[in-house]
Amino acid sequence: xxxxxxxxxxxxxxxxxxxxxxxxxxxxxxxxxxxxxxxxxxxxxxxxxxxxxxxxxxxxxxxxxxxxxxxxxxxxxxxxxxxxxxxxxxxxxxxxxxxxxxxxxxxxxxxxxxxxxxxxxxxxxxxxxxxxxxxxxxxxxxxxxxxxxxxxxxxxxxxxxxxxxxxxxxxxxxxxxxxxxxxxxxxxxxxxxxxxxxxxxxxxxxxxxxxxxxxxxxxxxxxxxxxxxxxxxxxxxxxxxxxxxxxxxxxxxxxxxxxxxxxxxxxxxxxxxxxxxxxxxxxxxxxxxxxxxxxxxxxxxxxxxxxxxxxxxxxxx
Amino acid sequence: xxxxxxxxxxxxxxxxxxxxxxxxxxxxxxxxxxxxxxxxxxxxxxxxxxxxxxxxxxxxxxxxxxxxxxxxxxxxxxxxxxxxxxxxxxxxxxxxxxxxxxxxxxxxxxxxxxxxxxxxxxxxxxxxxxxxxxxxxxxxxxxxxxxxxxxxxxxxxxxxxxxxxxxxxxxxxxxxxxxxxxxxxxxxxxxxxxxxxxxxxxxxxxxxxxxxxxxxxxxxxxxxxxxxxxxxxxxxxxxxxxxxxxxxxxxxxxxxxxxxxxxxxxxxxxxxxxxxxxxxxxxxxxxxxxxxxxxxxxxxxxxxxxxxxxxxxxxxxxxxxxxxxxxxxxxxxxxxxxxxxxxxxxxxxxxxxxxxxxxxxxxxxxxxxxxxxxxxxxxxxxxxxxxxxxxxxxxxxxxxxxxxx
Numbered sequence: 001x002x003x004x005x006x007x008x009x010x011x012x013x014x015x016x017x018x019x020x021x022x023x024x025x026x027x028x029x030x031x032x033x034x035x036x037x038x039x040x041x042x043x044x045x046x047x048x049x050x051x052x053x054x055x056x057x058x059x060x061x062x063x064x065x066x067x068x069x070x071x072x073x074x075x076x077x078x079x080x081x082x083x084x085x086x087x088x089x090x091x092x093x094x095x096x097x098x099x100x101x102x103x104x105x106x107x108x109x110x111x112x113x114x115x116x117x118x119x120x121x122x123x124x125x126x127x128x129x130x131x132x133x134x135x136x137x138x139x140x141x142x143x144x145x146x147x148x149x150x151x152x153x154x155x156x157x158x159x160x161x162x163x164x165x166x167x168x169x170x171x172x173x174x175x176x177x178x179x180x181x182x183x184x185x186x187x188x189x190x191x192x193x194x195x196x197x198x199x200x201x202x203x204x205x206x207x208x209x210x211x212x213x214x215x216x217x218x219x220x221x222x223x224x225x226x227x228x229x230x231x232x233x234x235x236x237x238x239x240x241x242x243x244x245x246x247x248x249x250x251x252x253x254x255x256x257x258x259x260x261x262x263x264x265x266x267x268x269x270x271x272x273x274x275x276x277x278x279x280x281x282x283x284x285x286x287x288x289x290x291x292x293x294x295x296x297x298x299x300x301x302x303x304x305x306x307x308x309x310x311x312x313x314x315x316x317x
Numbered sequence: 318x319x320x321x322x323x324x325x326x327x328x329x330x331x332x333x334x335x336x337x338x339x340x341x342x343x344x345x346x347x348x349x350x351x352x353x354x355x356x357x358x359x360x361x362x363x364x365x366x367x368x369x370x371x372x373x374x375x376x377x378x379x380x381x382x383x384x385x386x387x388x389x390x391x392x393x394x395x396x397x398x399x400x401x402x403x404x405x406x407x408x409x410x411x412x413x414x415x416x417x418x419x420x421x422x423x424x425x426x427x428x429x430x431x432x433x434x435x436x437x438x439x440x441x442x443x444x445x446x447x448x449x450x451x452x453x454x455x456x457x458x459x460x461x462x463x464x465x466x467x468x469x470x471x472x473x474x475x476x477x478x479x480x481x482x483x484x485x486x487x488x489x490x491x492x493x494x495x496x497x498x499x500x501x502x503x504x505x506x507x508x509x510x511x512x513x514x515x516x517x518x519x520x521x522x523x524x525x526x527x528x529x530x531x532x533x534x535x536x537x538x539x540x541x542x543x544x545x546x547x548x549x550x551x552x553x554x555x556x557x558x559x560x561x562x563x564x565x566x567x568x569x570x571x572x573x574x575x576x577x578x579x580x581x582x583x584x585x586x587x588x589x590x591x592x593x594x595x596x597x598x599x600x601x602x603x604x605x606x607x608x609x610x611x612x613x614x615x616x617x618x619x620x621x622x623x624x625x626x627x628x629x630x631x632x633x634x635x636x637x638x639x640x641x642x643x644x645x646x647x648x649x650x651x652x653x654x655x656x657x658x659x660x661x662x663x664x665x666x667x668x669x670x671x672x673x674x675x676x677x678x679x680x681x682x683x684x685x686x687x688x689x690x691x692x693x694x695x696x697x698x699x700x701x702x703x704x705x706x707x708x709x710x711x712x713x714x715x716x717x718x719x720x721x722x
Contacts, residue, residue: 084531108323
């Protein structure tokens with residue numbers, strides 16, 4: 001159903017030392033990464049980190065101050081961008097436009113013939129179960145359906161690279177699963193996807209690679225598995241005797257951070273240990289002091305943890 | 318070019334599906350029809366029977382005066398009172414003075430001065446007067462053959478004195494007609510510019526413009542939107558001008574000279590209409606490009622409305638300048654043609670032949686050049702391109718691989 005127009009062996013996207021400063025000083029100062037063919041890359045960062053600025057520069061909405069953007073091995077140009085599909089952060093389709101017309105319009109803008117564009121629109125609507133609403137006006141669709149139509153607008157012309165700004169925001173779990181399935185299909189046919197998200201769960205489940213951006217700079221670029229190795233190592237401990245815990249952690253060479261949530265009199269602590277210290281060593285030390293431990297839960301080595309570590313390092317730098 | 322047309326078609330579909338567009342389309346013809354109807358009503362109103370129109374009788378011969386008063390009384394008995402006779406002592410000012418005089422050959426003339434007597438009342442008065450006088454003649458002559466001859470000799474004529482017609486000089490009439498065209502274009506232009514501003518601001522605010530910019534060049538978006546909204550506004554303008562022309566040549570437009578007839582008269586000249594259409598397109602392109610640029614800079618509709626105030630302020634100024642030119646309150650200002658915001662209106666307000674063709678063409682070229690500059694600035698505003706980028710790109714061309722369209 002989904003097709004990728006002539007997948008190229010060239011790297012679909014390469015960004016190097018991208019910088020763009022706005023009047024208020026926001027923007028990006030040094031962003032570098034690449035997106036490989038047949039992969040899904042998550043673009044992660046806190047609000048204001050520079051995700052949207054970078055994506056806008058890639059699709060040509062803004063002109064960067066300096067840096068290199070290459071699409072399919074060539075400097076980014078209008079012609080090269082015809083192989084690119086883009087979904088902006090805030091969805092905006094004309095409310096009185098019909099779903100089928102909106103998809104066909106975007107496909108035609110990218111060079112498809114009218115007949116092919118409408119055939120494609122019908123096929124895509126069928127693919128996501130919206131063929132019954134093909135002639136509905138966008139304003140008559142639910143928010144989730146309108147968003148799905150917008151995603152179809154981005155992929156209607158069979159692009160080789162998809163740039164998506166927060167594609168899952170506002171979608172219910174079922175719609176999210178459908179869109180994820182669309183993306184997986186797109187990847188399996190050689191297409192490349194770069195999408196920004198705040199959801200680490202989605203990124204971890206869907207992405208092959210992640211790019212973490214912090215304070216306008218690239219903090220990490222690599223495989224998800226590699227990123228998770230940067231997740232903090234340690235354990236969540238809920239305990240009454242704070243002083244004793246801090247003493248033990250200090251002795252093991254780690255550090256403890258209190259968590260705001262308090263259960264009865266016990267306080268929850270996030271204990272970070274050196275990777276050379278096994279978690280049972282902490283448990284043993286607590287047992288030896290005969291402390292009442294209400295909770296003991298190892299920190300998962302996940303993307304969220306890695307994000308906080310990597311983004312925090314970048315911010316500190 | 319294909320993308321430009323696609324964007325234009327999308328704009329047309331978006332606005333063409335709005336009921337408000339069809340209301341705007343029909344508003345002009347309805348206004349034209351109303352203007353024609355007002356003219357026709359004004360013309361017929363002089364013939365409509367007036368209720369209890371007051372009259373004062375002036376007669377050299379009191380007997381004739383009495384006969385007229387009696388005839389009016391008889392007429393009022395047969396039909397609803399149409400004339401009410403004032404006696405000389407009454408303080409009220411009469412609507413009409415009836416001057417009764419006998420003419421050679423026994424004819425009697427009643428001359429109505431002031432407000433005309435409704436034709437039906439005049440006919441009734443004539444009839445009653447004739448009957449009364451004949452009856453009197455027969456009575457006085459003893460109904461002999463001589464009396465019958467005397468009665469036949471009586472003739473009555475009620476004549477309404479023509480009110481002085483206020484004449485409008487041909488020059489002033491032309492000026493009023495041109496002003497009518499200018500105002501029509503002005504109204505259409507302001508409406509179309511409002512549509513254009515909304516089209517760009519709405520898409521800028523909800524980021525739909527980002528989707529477009531990722532697929533089309535900023536110049537294609539600008540001219541596509543200009544073309545789409547422009548075609549719709551030309552359709553509206555054509556409906557307005559066409560309705561004006563149709564009504565001007567219809568029986569409504571053939572009403573006696575009045576302001577409404579002068580206004581409709583502007584639509585009877587095809588060359589004026591073609592010139593107006595052409596000038597409108599150029600004006601729309603220039604003002605439209607400026608509004609797209611401002612709409613691109615603005616973050617939302619309130620910001621866009623604030624930013625666009627100067628442009629609508631200029632349009633308001635244009636209105637007042639056109640008004641002063643029509644009324645002659647200020648002398649001719651031929652230099653206005655060289656100020657691009659005023660050029661279209663100055664051309665249209667200028668009497669035929671007053672401005673050399675060469676000057677008109679040069680002024681239009683200047684206006685088109687201004688449009689290109691404004692469209693270029695609007696294009697940069699759409700892609701948030703700082704002005705310094707161009708210089709930087711030249712400097713770095715040797716070692717930079719960045720190429721932004």
